[in-house]
Amino acid sequence: MMAPKNTIQQQLQIVAQCSLFCDLAPADLTAVLQTATHRHYTSGSFIFNQEDKANTFYVLLAGSVRMTQITPEGHQIIVHFFTPGHGVGIIAALGNFNYPLTAEAVEDCDLLVWNRELMNHLMEKYPKLAINAAKMLAVRFNELQDRYRELATERVERRVARTLLRLTKQAGKKMKDGILIDMPLSRRDLAEMTGTTIYSVSRIISKWEQDGLVKTRREQMTICSPHGLVTIAEDLPPVKPAN
Amino acid sequence: MMAPKNTIQQQLQIVAQCSLFCDLAPADLTAVLQTATHRHYTSGSFIFNQEDKANTFYVLLAGSVRMTQITPEGHQIIVHFFTPGHGVGIIAALGNFNYPLTAEAVEDCDLLVWNRELMNHLMEKYPKLAINAAKMLAVRFNELQDRYRELATERVERRVARTLLRLTKQAGKKMKDGILIDMPLSRRDLAEMTGTTIYSVSRIISKWEQDGLVKTRREQMTICSPHGLVTIAEDLPPVKPAN
DNA sequence: CGCGTTCTTGACTAGAATCAATGCATGTGG
DNA sequence: CCACATGCATTGATTCTAGTCAAGAACGCG
Incomplete structure (x- = not known):
């Protein structure tokens, strides 16, 4: 709907630095990016909701995203804030289950979007992509573990x-x-x-x-x-x- | 040193079910397994220690492993118990940092062992392996997130x-x-x-x-x-x- | 200017940590 | 085989952190 905040040029730069795409051959990178579509979310809108079927895979280009989870008793917790360059919904899309949490745009956001199956094919074609995804996940896992320890002690x-x-x-x-x-x-x-x-x-x-x-x-x-x-x-x- | 608890046959069965290797073509699976070595740890011994350089990658065949983390103040927390079929040290080995926690055999254990770089090559060669690793991580991430929420609420x-x-x-x-x-x-x-x-x-x-x-x-x-x-x-x- | 949020503050309470003492097993060595 | 040391577990008394509840202040918005 609205024009993106940054130029395509700038966005490509962000993407190339993003740990999901680094080390990818330039030709492969453009190939992968060409398969993506682009979406804009206005501040306050929801990118996906807890319990939705996870069939989309996002990379945040601009803006910030708050990930929350709500318990059966109604307690809400904030799991993560995403800033540009990070993958959103990757975990659920990989595991092929429902999103365990809700993603909300806290500012106007631009995102790259892939379909889950498409991304799976891309990963088979470009193993580096899968390895990078795993590495990214590994980093996030460690962050979460640190916070878990803090909470416990x-x-x-x-x-x-x-x-x-x-x-x-x-x-x-x-x-x-x-x-x-x-x-x-x-x-x-x-x-x-x-x-x-x-x-x-x-x-x-x-x-x-x-x-x-x-x-x-x-x-x-x-x-x-x-x-x-x-x-x-x-x-x-x-x-x-x-x- | 000691003979493994289970026969090679049984171990292969365990491995084949393990989510890291499922969906791999049988020929590829054997190829991957042939590159692994085999180690036995007696109850109470340490497989690796917090802060060690993470250059090894394990899959647990028999026994059970306790993963602990100790804080600067000396508080210890138990992060996970592993049972056969699960990957141990995968996250650190993927991310190429130091192990953030200690792995201790609480019973006699048999493990398959890969070198980190070797596993990286294997993943480039067999993308399915990288995808599986990412999926496995995704599952563990969700478990951890659930426990985080429990702890918080x-x-x-x-x-x-x-x-x-x-x-x-x-x-x-x-x-x-x-x-x-x-x-x-x-x-x-x-x-x-x-x-x-x-x-x-x-x-x-x-x-x-x-x-x-x-x-x-x-x-x-x-x-x-x-x-x-x-x-x-x-x-x-x-x-x-x-x- | 009134309304709905968000934020602050106080009083009270409860859940859980801490401290301390003691009871039980288990394994060891005389 | 018993005395003993050691590590694990229980229990009570006490303290304290943080949660709950309630009321009102400050801020921003239409």
Whole structure:
């Protein structure tokens, strides 16, 4: 519907860097890309829903995507935020089951789209593609495992600190008063990312704001002292000289 | 060193069913298997250690393997138990980083072994292999994600119930007085699998034992009423008629 | 300007961790 | 075969983190 944010040129660059396509012979890469179609999602729209049949395979070119999962009891958790260059829905499409989670565009998004079977054929034809997919999955698996360990062994405050630090890496934008997390980010989001409640998050953030570590507005967050957050995330003693 | 528990014949059967090798042309399968070597680990020995360089790739033929991870603070968590037919160390070997966890033989084990680079070549030659690896990873990823969600949203008792139910599926052996979990399983193991402490586990198990749901000995566990555990795991009301 | 969100804060509670003491098995060596 | 050491398991008392509930403030939007 709308024109994509970036030019085709720029998008190709993003794709070529994307770990799914790296190391692919240039000719093969263009062949693979020619089989893709292109879709735009406006902010707030859903790319797919939990329990949908997974027969599509996406690569995010522009925008950001929030992956959530909702339990039978109605608890929602946020599993991942995707930024450009990452594959979306790959796991479900590989495994040929239903999407275990919902993908929502939190900003306007451009995505490359493949049909599941088509991608399977491509992988048989270009083994590198399958190997890359597996590697990408391996990396994501490790990230998830780390977060699992954190959840199992760490306090809420540390988990929130870690999550914010991760977000600065993913979507941080340097401003004069600190690093802005450049996407809408509510207390609820943070709570659902760290496995806690909005109340606990609010208390923690309030305290940090008093200590000058962060500045917040509604659904927005600036990290003034990344180092201070690291101190909390790593459970180092605060800046007192005495130990 | 020692003769394997099963005959080569039996092992081939296991391997052929293993999701890593299924759908492979029989000729290709034998070709792939011929490149593997074979190793035996005695109970209690370590297959690899956290932080080792990951250049080996295993498939478990017999025995069981416990995967643990230890945090800088010294908290240990159990990430997975492997039973025959599963790939061990695959993720790290794919991603070409260090093993993020330790693999320990909890019983005598037989494994097939490949060198990392060799497996990479094999995958380029037999794309099906790479696709299967990716699919296998996708399945494990989903399992991990489920457990992550449980950890984030559920109480300890439910998590312990779920874990025991999973173990009955993985290593359950039908006995006359219930389903025996056929591997050494201490309170500590359960605590590290569910993200809690041995004290909480002990209290919960004691209560269940009083209610006749389970029977325990040292490092051993029999589930007398799987249904009762399901009731707890799903948070259904107990067997009272009134709601 | 009124409405719906989002966010904050306080009071209270409960689930689970921690600490400490003790009881049991199991295996060891005199 | 018994005394002992060791590791595993239980239980009670206590503490504390974080969840729950409730009320209201601040913000943004139509």
